[in-house]
Amino acid sequence: MEVPYLGARSLDVGGGKLMPAAGALFKESFLSRxxxxxxxxxxxxxxxxxxxxxxxxxxxxxxxxxxxxxxxxxxxxxxxxxxxxxxxxxxxxxxxxxxxxxxxAGPKTFSDLVNHYRSKELPEENHQRKTRKTKKNYEGNLKNHILPRWGSFRLRDIRSVDVEEWLDRVSLAPSSRAKLRNVMSTVFRHGIRWEWLGQHENPIAMVRVSSKRTRIPETLTVEEFLALLGKLPDRERAMGVVCATTGLRISETLGLKWGDIDFQTGKANVLRSVVDGAVGRCKTEVSQQPVPLDDLVLAELQTWRTITMYSSDTDWVFASDHAFGKMPVWAVSSLQKILQPVAKRAGITKRIGWHIFRHTYSSMLSEYGDDVKVVQELMRHAKINTTMEIYTHARMEKKRQAQSKVVDVLFGRERTMV
Incomplete structure (x- = not known):
């Protein structure tokens, strides 16, 4: 049904009258129902x-x-x-x-679509699709960068070239700009999945952005590692040893309970991660693979177990005294209050974070390891490529040998040649 052009006349609606501008709005509303x-x-x-x-x-x-x-x-x-x-x-x-x-009934602006995406994909109580840390990163990117710039735009008014030019101006590292692009693309794909947009209506698919690092990740030399380890208190020392000799992420290290450590077979079962006091699943399915523990590392953990007040199988390995052992220590708190100040006193000028131990481990594995697949599995990366992931499997003993080479270098341990 077509509403006639009103010109300068008013429109009778229910006994009242609408002025021309209001009549135009009435027409748009009537036709869009x-x-x-x-x-x-x-x-x-x-x-x-x-x-x-x-x-x-x-x-x-x-x-x-x-x-x-x-x-x-x-x-x-x-x-x-x-x-x-x-x-x-x-x-x-x-x-x-x-x-x-x-x-x-679908969303009209990008902000509307983001709100729907949040309600379906990022609910606080659901960690099946994304880990807590991933959700936190998504929310930070949306709130601090994406929504202030694009939130008020209608969905079909967002153009690939405009987004690309905006990303070029954002004062962030290339990898962070790539994450902004990926988050925006994910939100648009959500709109496509809900059939509010056509299959080819994701403008972010054509946005070009480089994620190449501007600097090589920092690693510790053997001298720096030993100097740092010698000044750390017992709990943080044990945490550093585990991170530097297994490649576990700090969230996975904090997720360990004593029952996860098999002192007989020398391995740790990685079953969970802890981020900002919240227990969740590991980053990927590959991350849940058990990791071997060198004898020296097992001895370090045994020593810590005799010191800590929380040593039963159900206790956290790195329990927080402030939480009376009910939760592990917070990574950020331990970093800012202990690890970074100790590193400064040890004369280390590099940017120190818990992840530097993982980078150090990865670097040494590459230098002293003799099998790329072994290195991949020790680091628990998702894949090198599909063929190697499906058909190549590193044995636990071979992984242990490669790992022990790193421990030998870090601690100056000499082995008797057989």
Missing amino acids: PRYQNGSLKLMPRKSSASVWIYRWRETDEHGERQLRKQVIGTVTQYPTKALASSAIESLRLTINQQGFQRM
Whole structure:
């Protein structure tokens, strides 16, 4: 139903009057309301075969324009009467209207789409799809960078070139800019999955951004590692030893309980991670693989177990005294209050974080390890490439040998040649 052009006249609505501007708004609102459409069904002749039933309807395309659509329902042989053909399109008609209503009720601005994405993909109580740390990073990128710039934009007004130019101006490291791009793309894909956008309506798919590091990650020399270790208190010393000789992320190290350490077979079962006081799953499925523990590391852990007040199998290995052992120590608190001040007193000028132990371990494995696949599995990276991941498996003993070489170098241990 078309609303006539009002010109300078007012419009009667329910006994009242609307001025021209209001009338225009009324027209837009009236026309944009979702309406149930029956469509039309016609029998169309065919020269080379029996006549066919054609069903026609209108739908809004990706540009917001109304387009005529049609679909062949069947031949007159299959459906001799219009009533039978009408019955055959009931399911199709219902689907078309449901999709239409869904599109009409969908988000209009990027901020609206982000809010829906948050409610479905980032709920606080659900950690099945994404870990707590990943959710925290997503929220930080959305709140601090993406929404202030793009939140008020209508979805189809966001253009690839504009986003690319914006990312070039953002004062962040290349890897951080790449993460902004990926988060925006994820939100658009969410809109596509909910059928508010067409399959090819992700403008971020064409955005180019480099994620190449601007500097090589810092690692510790053997001298720096020993100087730092010698000044750390017992708990942080044990944490440093585990991180530097297993490659565990700090969240996975804090997630260890004494029952996860198998002192007989010399390995640790990595079952969980702890981020900001919240217990969750590990970063990836590969991250949950057990890691070997060198004899020297096992001895270090045994020594710490005799010192700590929380030493039963169900206790956290690196329990927090402030939480009375109910939770492990917070990584950030331990870093800022202990690790960084100790590193400064030890004369280490590098940027110190718990992850520097993982980088040191990775660097030494590359230098002293003799099998790329062994290095990959010790680091518990997802894959080198699909072929190696599927067909190549490093044995525990071979991983132990490569790991022990790193321990030998770090602690100056000499082995007797057999």
